[in-house]
Amino acid sequence: QVQLVESGGGLVQPGGSLRLSCTASGFSLDSYGIGWFRQVPGKEREGVSCTNSHGSTTIYSASVKGRFTISRDNAANTVYLHMNSLKPEDTAVYYCAADTSGWGSLRSYEYHYWGQGTQVTVSS
Secondary structure (H helix, E strand, O other): OOEEEEEOOEEEOOOOOEEEEEEEEOOOHHHOEEEEEEEOOOOOOEEEEEEOOOOOOEEEOOOOOOOEEEEEEHHHOEEEEEEOOOOHHHOEEEEEEEEOOOOOOOOHHHOOEEOOOEEEEEOO
């Protein structure tokens, strides 16, 4: 069964850090582009970051550039999102997704497999 599972979310104070993980089961991530998205109730899903299958190209939204870092460990079948200097406006459910083209993008409609999401709350 093809499955993506996010983990690492939680409650953190402003200025703090979290590392999200996206682990695949039932398939190998090494030929997929991977994206991280987030969504808050009442708003559209927002592309946060993505990487191509080799990890040689990474893209960040303007809202997180300089604070978030995407990385992948294909041997572990896992992609990470390192989040630093967190702000209350980063509060959302974070999703990872896999793109069969291998390119990755910040456009959610280009993705084929999605995880269930992990909640990140930034609050004092």
